[in-house]
Amino acid sequence: MKKKRIRIDGEQSRAKILTAAVRLATIDGIERLSLARIAAETGMSKSGVFGLFGSKEGLQLATVEAAREIFIAEVITPALERKGGRDQLLALCEGFLDYIARRQWPEGCFFASVAAEIGAGDGPLRDRVAEGQKEWVGLLAHNADRAIDNEEFHADSDPDQIALELSTMLTGIDIAYLLHRDGELLERVRRIVRARLG
Amino acid sequence: MKKKRIRIDGEQSRAKILTAAVRLATIDGIERLSLARIAAETGMSKSGVFGLFGSKEGLQLATVEAAREIFIAEVITPALERKGGRDQLLALCEGFLDYIARRQWPEGCFFASVAAEIGAGDGPLRDRVAEGQKEWVGLLAHNADRAIDNEEFHADSDPDQIALELSTMLTGIDIAYLLHRDGELLERVRRIVRARLG
Numbered sequence A, B: 001m002k003k004k005r006i007r008i009d010g011e012q013s014r015a016k017i018l019t020a021a022v023r024l025a026t027i028d029g030i031e032r033l034s035l036a037r038i039a040a041e042t043g044m045s046k047s048g049v050f051g052l053f054g055s056k057e058g059l060q061l062a063t064v065e066a067a068r069e070i071f072i073a074e075v076i077t078p079a080l081e082r083k084g085g086r087d088q089l090l091a092l093c094e095g096f097l098d099y100i101a102r103r104q105w106p107e108g109c110f111f112a113s114v115a116a117e118i119g120a121g122d123g124p125l126r127d128r129v130a131e132g133q134k135e136w137v138g139l140l141a142h143n144a145d146r147a148i149d150n151e152e153f154h155a156d157s158d159p160d161q162i163a164l165e166l167s168t169m170l171t172g173i174d175i176a177y178l179l180h181r182d183g184e185l186l187e188r189v190r191r192i193v194r195a196r197l198g
Helices: A002-028 A035-042 A046-053 A056-080 A086-102 A110-118 A124-149 A159-180 A183-197 B002-028 B035-042 B046-053 B056-080 B086-102 B110-118 B124-149 B159-180 B183-197
Strands: none
Touching: A002 A035, A002 A046, A002 A056, A002 A110, A035 A046, A035 A056, A046 A056, A056 A086, A056 A110, A056 A124, A086 A124, A086 A159, A086 A183, A110 A124, A110 A159, A110 B110, A110 B159, A124 A159, A124 B159, A159 A183, A159 B110, A159 B124, A159 B159, A159 B183, A183 B159, B002 B035, B002 B046, B002 B056, B002 B110, B035 B046, B035 B056, B046 B056, B056 B086, B056 B110, B056 B124, B086 B124, B086 B159, B086 B183, B110 B124, B110 B159, B124 B159, B159 B183
């Protein structure tokens, strides 16, 4: 019984730390995320944080995974309820716009922010962020492909081209919205996306 | 004679410092730009740097202006040689893509990077970056408007919508290219822009 209790507490601490870490990384940058900083932020001991993540890089990689899980829960899972193809593609794009409009993360999208920060560097952290971005664009392309199969898009459409167009526009609007805080910008992009997807 | 010499040296030091500052701000973030850091980087005395910029904020604001001048020289001025309207709009977008392809700044576009970093904050620095971004989108919209006057675009096109679509896509590709370092991505966006502008 005791062991189980400790494990549950460990999981709860881990979740609490990672929620704080995702926020801190988006605001201050993932490179400034350290075991000491997160210990101070969450009121845990530095050795406790060390026990959970082992190193600064371990903490950073776990933070990217946590951000990925939030993004899946907030944007991807709801869209997966829609039929694959045009509908799901639209739901993914609109889900992303709703997500930044909610400003649950006032500092915008974790991935855009961290990519801008560490994109020029090297190492497993950068690779993981690049991989996550690729998965997202891949999901958009997969749906564009299905939309062609469903005859919702022209047969000569290029799914990768559509996915790139949509994904870059969404990253761009995340940053523009961060700067201008004008909800009308999000509505404009929503109209562009709808027009683009017919 | 002596006074003039000192002034020229001051201007040269200022230019040298600001080039280093633009690069440092893009790599490490503009918030980490300090008088001490830039003094160490350029081999100048901290009091010399203080004499030129007065404060950390003075240095940061001068850095944004220097980045703006580089962007104008590299992207905007060459495009202004083209006829206002569709041609100039295309030249601005392609100029931006060429600019990030040259990787003169391997860490990507200063403005995208700094916007992602400080967009959620407040203050004159953020306001200046937001203003710079607005000028860029305004120049795109102005050309979309002229393209309508020239009958190069449909009369019912929305210039602001076109400018938003192009500007967000360019910011997004800057970040995607930073992560994936794949020149084919830039060529794909070039094709999307050309198709979009007819």
